[in-house]
Amino acid sequence: MSAPTESSRHTNSPLPGSGAWRKNGATHQTADAKLLETPRSSAFTHTDPWRVMRIQSEFVQGFDALAEVGPAISVFGSARTKPDSPYYITGMEVGRRLVEAGVAVITGGGPGSMEAANRGAAEAGGLSIGLGIELPFEQGMNEWVGLGVDFRYFFARKTMFVKYAQGFIVLPGGLGTLDELFEAMVLVQTGKVSSFPIVLVDRNFWAPLLDWIRSTMVTEGLVSPGDLDIFSLADTAEEAVALVLAGKAGEQLAAQES
Template sequence: MSAPTGSSRNPLPQLRRFGIWRKNGSGRDTADARLLETPRSSDFTHTDPWRVMRIQSEFVQGFDALADIGPAISVFGSARTKPESPYYAVGVEVGRRLAEAGVGVITGGGPGSMEAANRGASEAGGLSIGLGIELPFESGMNAWVGLGVDFRYFFARKTMFVKYAQGFVVLPGGLGTLDELFEAMVLVQTSKVSQFPIVLVDKAFWGPLMDWIRDVMVVQGLVSAQDLDIVALVDTAEEAVELVMAGKAGAKVAGRG
């Protein structure tokens, strides 16, 4: 039956599918048809739906590679640390002591302090893990990584640092190191993770930052004084490893989700 004269009804019915209105006309406009159509260019690989699949694949890749590594500690620090720097020497010792304590060492897989911690773990016969990131100014995995996973997306990589580690040792570093440090502090503060020790190495470097938080942020009521207890400051690799291990580094393994 034809529509009454003057009706506003559309000549073809409309169906709502996943939030998009389409006319139910030619079969050429179906999802299957669009899927099987030969793309005219590679533009589809730059669309948001495709990115979602790629992000998902990064999580799957990370979970698959790291699921069975056992207890581990993430070690952070600057990629700009030179081999002759005392920070590099501390990083090597931290990695070595963690390996000797029977836990794996996870770093960002790059040069500098990350290389140092991987080197210490590798030379001590421990599990040396690198979680790399695609950056224009870094040259890939350092030579001391035994198990490496590359990521395009920071948030996928950062999830792996926390999910598969039972604590952080943080060496002096720049913005990337601060990013990891504060994210870990927020996760502990908000009870997203528990039994998660965070140890900062070198009181002279980290002390002024903690003083600023105490003297400015706490005074203005922006953070609580007890939030400073989330981290511990030490001066040596020996102290750092003792503290991070005393924080029951394996406690999160049983409850890992």
């Protein structure tokens, strides 16, 4: 990097007495003076350093809210699922069965299948958690969330889904659901999390995707055959809950009872 020109050194000359010092006739502002100087505009609140502080605050908020949750399972699914859909009914039963087993339910806090799982958990008298995200087309937390945390950033929210859950139950969904599913699979595949069950509900819904992974990705050597063992398949809420509790959540429940 070239040295600053003489003209650039004097562009923002400080006022006398504002923490300035002189060297070879040129006036320079000290670091402390710059720190304590009243900003001339709110521009800093739109810069990356300020965003880092906001990101940090989201992590702190999430850690503080969820630190004492205990055993929990994250339930994913479409925000577009209607209350009369079989997927909604299954989501409610999943939430209820998890709570009856002594496990908290974590969702994205939105409508559809997320609402269903929160509703099942709340109606069963358990802890119903929603991790909301700021989106232009969704309307905040559903009414069945007992403990809600709002996020601006997807990556901060995703950290909470994994950090405070011991497994995932994945109901049929769209791009957001696939995003969460594949991220969870990669975390297991790369050893970032262990004993972390992932259960896909409704074999018929997931079959075309899994067939493509086997016939194309595995065949071309892009995915190892063993990677398909990362997840399990279920057709009922009862089966899904039993499979997911075979992992860390079940271990924690057993430890609490012993």
